[in-house]
Amino acid sequence: MMRKFLIASLMLGTSLSAANARTTITWWHAMGGELGTKLDQIVAAYNASQDKYTVEATYKGSYPETMTAAIAAFRAKQQPDIVQVFEVGTGTMMAAKGAVYPIYQLMKDTGAPFDPKAFLPAVVGYYTDAAGNMLSFPFNSSTPIMYYNKDAFQKAGLDPNTPPKTWEDVVADSKKIMDSGAAKCGFTSGWISWVQTENFSAWHNQPIGTLQNGIGGMDARLTYSKDALLVKHWDDLAKWQKSGVFEYGGPGGGNDAPPKFYSGECAMYMNSSASLAGVVANAKTFQVGYGMMPYEAGAAGAPQNSIIGGATLWVLQGHPKEEYQGVADFLTYLSSAAVQADWHQFSGYLPITMAAYELGQKQGFYDKHPGTDVGIKEINLNPPTDNSKGLRFGNYVQVRDIIDQEFQKLLAGSESAQDALNNVDARGNDLIAQFEAANK
């Protein structure tokens, strides 16, 4: 009996090691729902396309959960090869020299074909070091756009093909929509921090911090409260919330915002261009239109260009060489025009290479789906300035929480917009100073 068992386990062992001839590469990501399904398809296609490597993609929850899981795993020496980290985690990841394997280095060491110039500058700029080296691989980048309910516009006597251009238009249209009963509220928004704060400043070419919004060094500090337009915008949002023009969708990504739009309660919805898959899947009872983010009429230099959000793939140190060979191979596959164009067209994430964008044009995708290239047009609207390249601060995950908390206090009427943004600066700069001290 025992002998039989031994033989059986031996045989099992050999058959397993035969399968193990393929090197396994682990990838932790934060793509749930429709995006997660698509990502699994991409991984399955890669695994089927060659016989040397098997990529194992694991969903680890939200962006902060995925990032903290990977960091905890690194401390316990159980880290994955690749981890998807959202843009505000960039400061933390970049400072972790010795923990991350910079992409440019990885590609050089493994000899994989790699041309940094093939990527869109507005996307890659966010993730390069001072010397212009690419540190992480921009897998999914998005930018805020406006979705609107064409049926509600029509019902209110507005042109369903002309989305509002300025914030004044947004309010005027909202009032018409609400008065006509086409919808209960004008607009809602995901990501108050990213959409209505960071991007608002970039879109109006205003700084949110010193030293090129923190890209210039770790001693940079926040200056949100000095952006007069932003103060006015927060003040407006609080007023609009009272009059019903705007409905708050909650902190963080704003979980309550999408249902308000899907159900027809709010006629407009500002969120990531990558909310597209969700919008297409859920907004079934009406026609959806796409527009650029509104700007303040008369603001000099607006609109400038929007900044990106989303996430990049970071490669972590501490794995055998052959795994990194596979990582490089997989990343090359991910950046190929066909995969990128497919991912971009399905999800609404920006194509990260020019080739993928051009492929989409050749396929006639943008003609068939008007509005899906709004995000690309936004980030490429003007050459990025120091105020619109992006932002990079340590502990920024918590700073985002602070932005949400102060915004909630503003909406609850317990402080003014100026006070709220003063507090964001004061509390945020404390955290940024702590990060600087811990990473010196």
Place this chain on the structure above:
Amino acid sequence: MDTKRTIFRHRLLPYFLLAPQLAVTAIFFLWPAGQAVVQSFEREDAFGLKTTFVGLANYTALLSDPDYLNSLKVTVVFTVAVTLLSLVAALVLALAVDRMIKTATGYTTLLVWPYAVAPAVAGVMWWFIFNPTIGLMPYLLEQVGYHWDHSLKGTDAMILVVIAASWNQISYNFLFFVAGLQSIPASMREAAAIDGAGPAKRFWTITLPLLSPTTFFLMVVNVVYAMFSTFATIHATTQGGPAQATNILVYKVYNDGFIGLNLGSSSAQSVVLMVIVIALTVIQFAWVERRVQY
């Protein structure tokens, strides 16, 4: 006091028998607690690549941090509210069941049921009921002219988490109160009734004093529960918001440590919590147990 003494023939045997439990305690309690104490004196980056000793800096930073002081205040309000609500509600239910003769066991079973529901599940359930967009309660409250919005109003959020956290705990308290009531001799209440004491008088002068051991025990248990075991409830409902109105100490430890990756401050906060637990335990053993009327 009489204690039974067991004589072991071999001197090492008792230690051997204790070893598994001691190992579990050491690995899962003492070691992490020790780590927390060590880390509370350090400043470290997220990946653990650079560590510096900073002395008491993490503690002094806490005391001057308005967020921490706010969290302390929130915790006190929350703990008192949960303890009061769950004790009073459980006592009322237990008294009601105590008066039943035939159906008591049926009601007891039903009332204990919520305790079997995992806190996270209960949290999600309350989150649904009170959700400003899709929930039933805000809709009903709107009919009576109250605009419920726990995503913006701190008081609404506090009420929500207090209800959600108490709901489970009521079952637990109820069970102890029922047992406590059963151990009160019926003859005492009957004697008082013959002397002309009404139901209210009997409750205040006989039932409540005789229940005091149970009540004091439950009070400590509930305070500990509200302070330390309500993480899942908070996480599933408000996540400490809005604007930190429900950010109790335990949740802040999680947020600063696991989301913010500020391990030094998070450890210092854990150590403060540890001190509070030790103090509560000492109070329970040294003070409450002696003063209670048996």
